Amino acid sequence: MGALMSTHIVCYSGGVASAIVAYEVVHRYGAENTLLINHNINPWVEDWDIKRFKQEVSDYVGVPITYVNMPDWDTKDQLDVCVDAKAFKVGIHPLCTNRLKTAPFHKWLDQNYPVRKGSCRTDVTLYYGFEKDEPARIERRRSILGEKGYRTAFPLKEWSGIISCTREIGIEPPLTYDVWKHANCTGCLRAGRQHWYVVYCRRQDVWDKAKRAEAIIGYSIIKGTYLKDLEEKFEQMRKAGIRADEKMKAPTFWAAAKRILGAQPSEEVLSCSVNLS
Incomplete structure (x- = not known):
């Protein structure tokens, strides 16, 4: 002690x-x-x-x-x-x-x-x-x-x-780990495209609010692209059955997207904090 x-x-x-x-x-x-x-x-x-x-x-x-x-x-x-x-x-x-x-x-x-x-x-x-x-x-x-x-x-x-x-x-981890990498906010502003693809597929309400925030602020959450410009690609991915979770490491995830769709988005991988932590 x-x-x-x-x-x-x-x-x-x-x-x-x-x-x-x-x-x-x-x-x-x-x-x-x-x-x-x-x-x-x-x-x-x-x-x-x-x-x-x-x-x-x-x-x-x-x-x-x-x-x-x-x-x-x-x-x-x-x-x-x-x-x-x-x-x-x-x-x-x-x-x-x-x-x-x-x-x-x-x-x-x-x-x-x-x-x-x-x-x-x-x-x-x-x-x-x-x-x-x-x-x-x-x-x-x-x-x-x-x-x-x-x-x-x-x-x-x-x-x-x-x-x-x-x-x-004897305590089960949060069920969110079945989908997300961390126990952070849904719609993490530190995260890259893979996280936001999952948000697009699973939390359209958060996605829409984030798009409105980008329009109001005049800057993008993800470096180099606005969410609205990703919707067409993300919808193609969703329809192609690309899994909407963060269980797969980003390079493997986008390699799968490239194989299926024939094009790989440039992924900026940023670490999450919470932490949040």
């Missing part, structure tokens, strides 16, 4: 990776020393089974979820906040991540675990479910939070002997 005065804050996205981290942190340091921080996302784009999963893991480890939500989270989604700001990105980073997650979290940290300028909170550690194969993402997050005075840890990369799936503790 860790020292009683030490606080272990798990950035708990609702995906399997962060759930494993939650379990392992509680197992190592105790429920009484652990916080699970989550940003509730509008249920229109965050599947009900992700919410089920978050609660089941929380109940299992004995730590209630601390929700750190943006204002109007239950009426606005990732597209709404971008339309409000008239932008999809700030620099190279999706604006929605900041509005839905990062800004509320940093405000909560400043209010609950403030750091004096030039010092470091040695009694607080922030935990993330970043994978072993994400070294750049890990170092960037460590650097950003280190500059703010917080220590970080990444158990999936740094700890040994941890569980590999929540099924090991």
